[in-house]
Amino acid sequence: MSDGRYFFALWPNEAVRDQLSAVNRRMAANGRPHHADDLHMTLVFLGQVADSQLRRIHDAADVIRGRPFTLHLDRTGYWPRPRILWAGPERTPEPLSQLVFDLKNNLIPCGFEPERRTYKPHVTLHRKAESTDPGKIEPSIEWPVTEFVLAVSGGGAGGSPRYRVLQRWPLGTAGDSLTNDADSISVNRR
Ligand code: 2AM
Numbered sequence: 001m002s003d004g005r006y007f008f009a010l011w012p013n014e015a016v017r018d019q020l021s022a023v024n025r026r027m028a029a030n031g032r033p034h035h036a037d038d039l040h041m042t043l044v045f046l047g048q049v050a051d052s053q054l055r056r057i058h059d060a061a062d063v064i065r066g067r068p069f070t071l072h073l074d075r076t077g078y079w080p081r082p083r084i085l086w087a088g089p090e091r092t093p094e095p096l097s098q099l100v101f102d103l104k105n106n107l108i109p110c111g112f113e114p115e116r117r118t119y120k121p122h123v124t125l126h127r128k129a130e131s132t133d134p135g136k137i138e139p140s141i142e143w144p145v146t147e148f149v150l151a152v153s154g155g156g157a158g159g160s161p162r163y164r165v166l167q168r169w170p171l172g173t174a175g176d177s178l179t180n181d182a183d184s185i186s187v188n189r190r
Pocket of ligand 1: 042124
């Protein structure tokens with residue numbers, strides 16, 4: 001069992017990340033802002049994973065086809081109990097719901113119980129945030145989603161990013177995966 005907590009997510013490109021960071025700065029929510037490189041939208045949270053499960057988790061993602069789509073991040077919100085300030089879409093696009101559904105479904109044979117709570121797409125901007133005045137993001141942030149990733153938590157010391165992207169899968173082409181080893185990105189065809 002490795003120490004990190006694993007999750008499938010959407011990871012923003014640089015332009016989207018910069019716009020999210022700008023919204024975060026404008027909200028000035030005190031608390032702990034996420035490092036810009038950590039901004040992401042979780043699809044399915046896995047938690048700790050046994051080494052023996054990792055191969056099967058990759059296999060579950062390999063067969064996802066999905067469709068590219070655009071995510072309109074048009075609002076911020078605040079959840080008082082976890083004190084999280086987030087950005088998200090007013091409406092969940094159907095290809096996003098389908099992607100989450102397919103991932104959860106494919107992960108059942110790997111031993112993961114699907115989360116029962118309704119999926120609420122959000123990008124956490126700030127933790128331990130003071131109550132802020134959530135509202136619309138105008139103009140909305142247009143996020144062209146063309147891939148999903150497997151990421152793991154573990155860093156975060158000394159203000160460095162907390163999360164690391166392990167692997168990327170393009171949407172629309174089942175069976176191809178993009179590995180992201182340090183700074184080199186290559187395409188694996190199985
Ligand atoms: P959050 O941003 O709403 O806290 C890595 O920790 C990612 O997984 C974060 O995006 C976090 O969501 C999410 N996450 C952490 N613990 C979780 C849990 N128990 N259930 C669902 N998602 C979780």
